[in-house]
Amino acid sequence: MKQTADVIVVGGGVIGGAVAFELARRSVDVLLLDKSLPGRATSASAGGLWPVGEAVGLGCGIIHHQSRAASDGISSELVLPTVFRDFLIRSNECFPKLAEELKEISAVDIEYESEGNGLFFLYFNEDEQRFVETIASGLPGGSKFKMLDANEVKQLEPQLTDDLLGAAVLANEHQLNPMYLAEGFKRAAIALGAQFRHNTLVTGLCREADRVVGVQVGDQVLTCNTVVNAAGAWAGNLAAAAGLRVPVFPVRGQIVLTQSLPHTLSACLSTSGCYMLQKKHGEVLIGSTTENTGFDVSVTAEAITQLCRAAVQTVPILRNVGIKRVWSGLRPGTQDELPILGPMENVTGYVNAAGGFRTGIVAAPLTGRVLAQAIVGETPDVAIDPFLANRFQRSTAAFA
Amino acid sequence: MIRRELVILGAGPAGMAAAITAGRCGIRATVIDENATSGGQIFRQPPKSFVTSDSPADDENAARGTDLRKELASLGDRIELLPATTVWGYFPQRQIAIRNEQGWQMIEAKQLILAPGAYEFVPPFPGWTLPGVMTPGAAQSMVKTMKILPGKRVLVAGSGPFLLVVAAQLHAAGVEVVGVVEAVRRRDILRHFPDLLSNRKLLGQGRRYYRTLQQAGIPFHWGHLVTEAHGNESVEQATITACDSQSRPQGRSTTISLDTLCVGYGFVPRIELAQMADCHVQYSDLLGSWIPEVDENFETSVPGVRVAGDGGGVAGAIAAELQGTLAALAALHQLGQLDASAFEQQRTPIVFRLNKLQKFRRALDQIYRIRSGLLDLALPDTIVCRCEELTRQEVETGIQFGGTDIPTLKVSTRLGMGPCQGKMCWSMAARMIAAQTGKSIADIGPVRVRPPVGPLEIADLLNPQLLETS
Numbered sequence A: 001m002k003q004t005a006d007v008i009v010v011g012g013g014v015i016g017g018a019v020a021f022e023l024a025r026r027s028v029d030v031l032l033l034d035k036s037l038p039g040r041a042t043s044a045s046a047g048g049l050w051p052v053g054e055a056v057g058l059g060c061g062i063i064h065h066q067s068r069a070a071s072d073g074i075s076s077e078l079v080l081p082t083v084f085r086d087f088l089i090r091s092n093e094c095f096p097k098l099a100e101e102l103k104e105i106s107a108v109d110i111e112y113e114s115e116g117n118g119l120f121f122l123y124f125n126e127d128e129q130r131f132v133e134t135i136a137s138g139l140p141g142g143s144k145f146k147m148l149d150a151n152e153v154k155q156l157e158p159q160l161t162d163d164l165l166g167a168a169v170l171a172n173e174h175q176l177n178p179m180y181l182a183e184g185f186k187r188a189a190i191a192l193g194a195q196f197r198h199n200t201l202v203t204g205l206c207r208e209a210d211r212v213v214g215v216q217v218g219d220q221v222l223t224c225n226t227v228v229n230a231a232g233a234w235a236g237n238l239a240a241a242a243g244l245r246v247p248v249f250p251v252r253g254q255i256v257l258t259q260s261l262p263h264t265l266s267a268c269l270s271t272s273g274c275y276m277l278q279k280k281h282g283e284v285l286i287g288s289t290t291e292n293t294g295f296d297v298s299v300t301a302e303a304i305t306q307l308c309r310a311a312v313q314t315v316p317i318l319r320n321v322g323i324k325r326v327w328s329g330l331r332p333g334t335q336d337e338l339p340i341l342g343p344m345e346n347v348t349g350y351v352n353a354a355g356g357f358r359t360g361i362v363a364a365p366l367t368g369r370v371l372a373q374a375i376v377g378e379t380p381d382v383a384i385d386p387f388l389a390n391r392f393q394r395s396t397a398a399f400a
Numbered sequence B: 001m002i003r004r005e006l007v008i009l010g011a012g013p014a015g016m017a018a019a020i021t022a023g024r025c026g027i028r029a030t031v032i033d034e035n036a037t038s039g040g041q042i043f044r045q046p047p048k049s050f051v052t053s054d055s056p057a058d059d060e061n062a063a064r065g066t067d068l069r070k071e072l073a074s075l076g077d078r079i080e081l082l083p084a085t086t087v088w089g090y091f092p093q094r095q096i097a098i099r100n101e102q103g104w105q106m107i108e109a110k111q112l113i114l115a116p117g118a119y120e121f122v123p124p125f126p127g128w129t130l131p132g133v134m135t136p137g138a139a140q141s142m143v144k145t146m147k148i149l150p151g152k153r154v155l156v157a158g159s160g161p162f163l164l165v166v167a168a169q170l171h172a173a174g175v176e177v178v179g180v181v182e183a184v185r186r187r188d189i190l191r192h193f194p195d196l197l198s199n200r201k202l203l204g205q206g207r208r209y210y211r212t213l214q215q216a217g218i219p220f221h222w223g224h225l226v227t228e229a230h231g232n233e234s235v236e237q238a239t240i241t242a243c244d245s246q247s248r249p250q251g252r253s254t255t256i257s258l259d260t261l262c263v264g265y266g267f268v269p270r271i272e273l274a275q276m277a278d279c280h281v282q283y284s285d286l287l288g289s290w291i292p293e294v295d296e297n298f299e300t301s302v303p304g305v306r307v308a309g310d311g312g313g314v315a316g317a318i319a320a321e322l323q324g325t326l327a328a329l330a331a332l333h334q335l336g337q338l339d340a341s342a343f344e345q346q347r348t349p350i351v352f353r354l355n356k357l358q359k360f361r362r363a364l365d366q367i368y369r370i371r372s373g374l375l376d377l378a379l380p381d382t383i384v385c386r387c388e389e390l391t392r393q394e395v396e397t398g399i400q401f402g403g404t405d406i407p408t409l410k411v412s413t414r415l416g417m418g419p420c421q422g423k424m425c426w427s428m429a430a431r432m433i434a435a436q437t438g439k440s441i442a443d444i445g446p447v448r449v450r451p452p453v454g455p456l457e458i459a460d461l462l463n464p465q466l467l468e469t470s
């Protein structure tokens, strides 16, 4: 096994995979190192591709903000900056082509489903309705919600509860299988010449003055010109090993998955209590909590029962459905909910690919591309400046 | 959440013995079992409505089972029995989540004894997913508890003394048993014969079963394997092939017509809850499975959590009963209900009896251990992971692309992501990884389990009141 590469990517989740794939297709000599740790976000993820939905705080966002606000009211503060929303929209647009490419190069079907009804935010009372209307009014034309009343919604999704008032619809927000996306990136990267080493824990970064020159794997040193930190929720720990401050923290998400069911849902559903989507193999996925519980990946009975209750309130027939499995994963969280991408001040040979938080799956294609472009010296399709780590130095108050 | 002094999971011989021991000592144990009646696997009871006057008074097992159940019943309300109740999860600090028809609840136990028993082991082989192919245990429970016949022409195949029991029971129930296929060669047994003589009673039992089959003219194929099941809608034929000492098919094949094929290669402990509790587990080459590490009082690495019976390494009903008793004594001692001398006094004779069973048990484990050839019967297009319908080829590809540890293989192929959580496919997957990487099976590690263990419906979780707090 070789001891050196041009670029070493640490972390084999969807982000590391995307970066390796984009580097390999640019003929870069890339080596990816991964140790699948309990909590790997990509394996835990729902696979929702909800660029606008998440950017305006639906899907997982609304749950997150409710748990943060600790009050019952929902506010429009949860809307993320436009640059990030645009980033996600653009990334989402990559999927139709990407799905074909990955199938062709790697034979992996990422189960990208563009036939669904889109993402529905379901509202049950006037407060919630006002909330989405406020958000909708701030959106640019193309990504506006379509508002449906209860009857219209039920015609599209007959399994929904009668208690519904209406729904806001984002027609272009779909889903895929996140594990297969990561696997597709990985196998395609290998097919294009990348090297992967699994079950390999990077224990440190090797730094010479203001340059990162390689990584440490136990007592072995692997050298390279650039290290990409794609270590998910563990990215902060990895960076700290080289004296770098990358403020990523784990945000636990618990999920309930039902047994496989016949066709039940066409849309991805978001409510203020949970989100739901039916996966390709027929299971209905019910997500998710957002908890700051460190690297603890246990599941809790409270969370499971809460999610189940919220799901049944929305789709009553789920009541008598079996639970196949529950699990949790660790989102790579950041304080301002934006990813941390690109190089850092005062150090060369080092690039962040971190902080995917609750949109790492939808953001992966573009994240991989712009970082690969930056590494090989092309002009990135989308500027990465808003996502640089140095934003935290400028306003230290932003995270304590 | 409610609190209990002593919670026992499983009402097989191990769990029943533990509860009886506690009851005698004045401690009201809470006993949970997913079945409607107690007895566990060996003393499996027909539901009350099924008992017919001609139910065969099975054998000594049934008698022992009746005794234990009587004793359990005589405890009256010195036992809290929760039948038809599943333990679906373990949460930190000995909290276990249970469910039944009424709903769900969390019980926090001061002392917990896990006595979940074992499940049957079946390695993948071509045709094993055809309807009509089942485990011997499934066929047994059809005749024993449901009083229905699994088929008209049944072949019983695999390995271990259990095959004799099932073949005899099927025969007695009126099924035409077209043969018994045992992977172990006769001479492999003879080599261990001196050790088997250490327990003439059990040996005698086995021989009686064997003789019954011979008298009935049922062909016995030593040193053979079912290498393929054939059929269109359901199984119609099985190919059996002679095998070597490592259970690798070698030599002549014959085809046998049948409508039901029972295949089982012994038992593997149910360790999901122990794993969920974070108990240290170790790989046993002899048993071909992971087992929780326990001390002489059957305590795991997690304080207050004990494992007894087949769930700690398959040892049979008698050992299970003794282990359950010992685990309960130790738990009672911990709870301050038995002083040191009473504990020692009650413990010693049981330890003595348990040790006496050792030699026989080791011999059986040696004779019937799962040999590597069994995990190589699947062809490239044979389903290996039944839940996710993955073929051997697909798993092989996953391994080639770096799935050389279980977590990576799992996320790259979905292997083990189904309801069985890898119980069925782990051995095969681990063996395939070992073959590709040269790693030992022990280094590859077990699958990680997640709740729920066993069936759990969303509706169960909507109703959180199931027991009185007392």
Ligand SMILES: Cc1cc2nc3c(=O)[nH]c(=O)nc-3n(C[C@H](O)[C@H](O)[C@H](O)COP(=O)(O)OP(=O)(O)OC[C@H]3O[C@@H](n4cnc5c(N)ncnc54)[C@H](O)[C@@H]3O)c2cc1C
Binding pocket: A010, A011, A012, A013, A014, A015, A016, A017, A033, A034, A035, A036, A037, A038, A039, A040, A041, A042, A043, A044, A045, A046, A047, A048, A049, A050, A200, A201, A202, A203, A230, A231, A232, A233, A234, A235, A238, A252, A253, A254, A255, A287, A288, A328, A329, A330, A331, A332, A353, A354, A355, A356, A357, A358, A359, A360, A361, A362, A363
């Ligand atoms: C419950 C849940 C639901 C989600 N739903 C969605 C959704 O619907 N849509 C969406 O877009 N996003 C969703 N996300 C977020 C998304 O899953 C993540 O943002 C994304 O997977 C992050 O990918 P990653 O590659 O950065 O991290 P990970 O997938 O965690 O990968 C990091 C990898 O690096 C490895 N690693 C870490 N340290 C080291 C080291 N030192 N050496 C070697 N390897 C190391 C880890 O073990 C892991 O394999 C969800 C997340 C969760 C938890």
Ligand SMILES: Cc1cc2nc3c(=O)[nH]c(=O)nc-3n(C[C@H](O)[C@H](O)[C@H](O)COP(=O)(O)OP(=O)(O)OC[C@H]3O[C@@H](n4cnc5c(N)ncnc54)[C@H](O)[C@@H]3O)c2cc1C
Binding pocket: B009, B010, B011, B012, B013, B014, B015, B032, B033, B034, B035, B039, B040, B041, B042, B043, B061, B085, B086, B087, B088, B115, B116, B117, B118, B119, B120, B137, B138, B140, B162, B165, B267, B270, B308, B309, B310, B311, B315, B316, B317, B320, B453, B454
């Ligand atoms: C299918 C089968 C058939 C067998 N038949 C015979 C036979 O005919 N003759 C013979 O000599 N030996 C037989 N054995 C072996 C023998 O049954 C065991 O050696 C003995 O019963 C072990 O006792 P135990 O108490 O450890 O486990 P068991 O008797 O298996 O009892 C464990 C009990 O725990 C319950 N349980 C497990 N997990 C949960 C959970 N999560 N929630 C609720 N309940 C749970 C199980 O349903 C079971 O009732 C059989 C084993 C099996 C698996």
